Amino acid sequence: MEKAKLYLDEDITDLLARVLRTMGYDAVSAHEIKMEGRSDEDQLYYAIKNQRALLTCNVSHFTNLARMCYEKNITHYGIVVTPQLDFKEILRRVTVFLDNIPATDLKDRYIWL
Known part of the structure; x- marks a missing residue:
């Protein structure tokens, strides 16, 4: 199963992307690539251009x-999308999600964690 590549918008701490990478997931944060302050449309278009699911x-x-x-x-x-939760809970939800839903099943979908 091909796992989704994630793009975390600026509402999500860049620590999550770093931790996910240490666990073997492909994740990048808006903070890491200097996308802070950009519009939500710009965030989405970055994710589309780079074939990444957007987490917000x-x-x-x-x-x-x-x-x-x-x-x-x-x-x-x-x-x-995920509600504002503590770090450990968001990490748990994201890893369960990535381990169980193939990237191909995410295309054009809106998913609530």
Whole structure:
């Protein structure tokens, strides 16, 4: 099973990306690539361009962007949203998610962790 590659927007700590990489996952943070302060659309387009699922806590904005992608027939590689949780719980949810859902199943999907 091919695991999803993740792009963590600036609402998610870059520590999560670093820890995920030490565990063998492919994850990059907006903080690491200097995307802080960019619009949510820019965050999503970066993820699309790099064929990464986007992980965010910004539920309302990315719900609207997922709808926009659907209406404009824009392909994305998954929008994954999570509530603001403590680090260990987000890490747990993300690793369970990555271990159980193949990257191919994420295309054009909006998923709540």
